[in-house]
Amino acid sequence: MRFCEIDGQDEIKRKLIQTVSDQRVSHAQLFFGPEGCCKLSLAIAYAQYINCTNKQGITDSCGTCPSCLKYQKLAHPDLHFIYPVATTKRVPKKPQSKHFIENWRKFLLESNYQASLQEWYGAIELENKQGIINADDCNEIITTLSYKSYESDYKVMILWMVEKLYYSAAPKILKILEEPPEKTLFLLISEDPDQIIKTILSRTLLVKIPGSPLFQSGRTEEDTIHFESFRQWMRACYGAKIVDLISFTSEISRFGREKQKGFLTYGLKVIGFCASVNFRNNLPAGIEGEELKFIRDFSPFIKIENLHEFNDLFNSAIFHVERNAHAPTLFLDLSLKIVRLFKPNFVPLS
Numbered sequence: 001m002r003f004c005e006i007d008g009q010d011e012i013k014r015k016l017i018q019t020v021s022d023q024r025v026s027h028a029q030l031f032f033g034p035e036g037c038c039k040l041s042l043a044i045a046y047a048q049y050i051n052c053t054n055k056q057g058i059t060d061s062c063g064t065c066p067s068c069l070k071y072q073k074l075a076h077p078d079l080h081f082i083y084p085v086a087t088t089k090r091v092p093k094k095p096q097s098k099h100f101i102e103n104w105r106k107f108l109l110e111s112n113y114q115a116s117l118q119e120w121y122g123a124i125e126l127e128n129k130q131g132i133i134n135a136d137d138c139n140e141i142i143t144t145l146s147y148k149s150y151e152s153d154y155k156v157m158i159l160w161m162v163e164k165l166y167y168s169a170a171p172k173i174l175k176i177l178e179e180p181p182e183k184t185l186f187l188l189i190s191e192d193p194d195q196i197i198k199t200i201l202s203r204t205l206l207v208k209i210p211g212s213p214l215f216q217s218g219r220t221e222e223d224t225i226h227f228e229s230f231r232q233w234m235r236a237c238y239g240a241k242i243v244d245l246i247s248f249t250s251e252i253s254r255f256g257r258e259k260q261k262g263f264l265t266y267g268l269k270v271i272g273f274c275a276s277v278n279f280r281n282n283l284p285a286g287i288e289g290e291e292l293k294f295i296r297d298f299s300p301f302i303k304i305e306n307l308h309e310f311n312d313l314f315n316s317a318i319f320h321v322e323r324n325a326h327a328p329t330l331f332l333d334l335s336l337k338i339v340r341l342f343k344p345n346f347v348p349l350s
């Protein structure tokens with residue numbers, strides 16, 4: 001799959017390509033968006049581009065080098081897929097993704113990668129059962145990634161519909177997701193990030209495919225409460241006002257963990273909204289008044305170059321809040337990192 005075979009999504013393609021030219025490919029990324037938004041095709045095109053040995057300038061993979069030819073058939077030895085499965089007549093016990101790989105290739109190629117979960121279940125004749133990503137497949141991920149790549153630069157592990165990862169199997173892959181072997185790329189695909197186990201979610205860089213829930217809605221009552229504090233915090237960061245940042249830090253440290261997470265999640269949404277203004281020139285419905293004004297004013301500061309860093313910072317902070325990090329240290333450190341995104345030469349004490 002080459003980028004040029006996917007309709008539209010130019011901004012996302014450009015951002016993905018940029019990560020390669022900047023040599024900043026995050027090792028675990030979650031592509032999410034509603035059914036039909038090309039998230040799986042984009043992930044495969046991205047992986048093919050990364051491993052193409054004859055990249056077409058900075059725009060696309062070549063489609064003809066040995067790596068691309070194998071990718072086009074979904075048969076590259078360093079490209080691995082994990083997807084929900086269950087027992088079937090043909091695989092009556094201990095089902096794993098590898099038992100269905102021929103079905104998977106045929107299914108994707110015939111549907112032009114526009115795969116829906118129900119169609120997949122139909123393709124492997126699950127009848128009325130629901131598939132899951134099971135513990136055996138989690139072990140398989142670890143085994144597969146413990147070998148060196150056969151021929152390409154990156155080993156790629158694509159987990160399709162990661163919201164179907166079985167709850168008790170998930171801990172098996174937390175460590176490898178966080179600290180994968182070198183040159184390993186996890187691409188997780190999801191239609192509903194709200195259903196993903198939080199410890200998995202927090203270990204990935206979110207790649208919102210336009211039309212995705214965070215861009216279009218995802219607003220909660222709580223967001224209205226967070227708005228004013230967030231605006232003041234960003235103003236203090238932008239102005240590098242250390243005294244204000246310290247008082248912000250002590251104030252937010254008094255909140256409970258859930259409220260701190262809600263605040264940071266709101267921050268992630270604002271960054272998504274700003275990206276939406278910048279790259280798609282639109283905003284979700286329901287944002288108005290002072291908040292709308294703030295997002296319009298703030299969006300020029302969220303650029304292609306720092307969007308991933310903003311996302312990373314907030315995701316990582318959520319991850320650490322969940323693990324009971326010392327809140328004053330965490331929020332002060334986060335604030336100073338944001339100051340540096342605004343002012344790269346900033347030195348806190350002079």
Ligand SMILES: [Zn+2]
Binds near residue numbers: 066
């Ligand atoms: Zn190529």
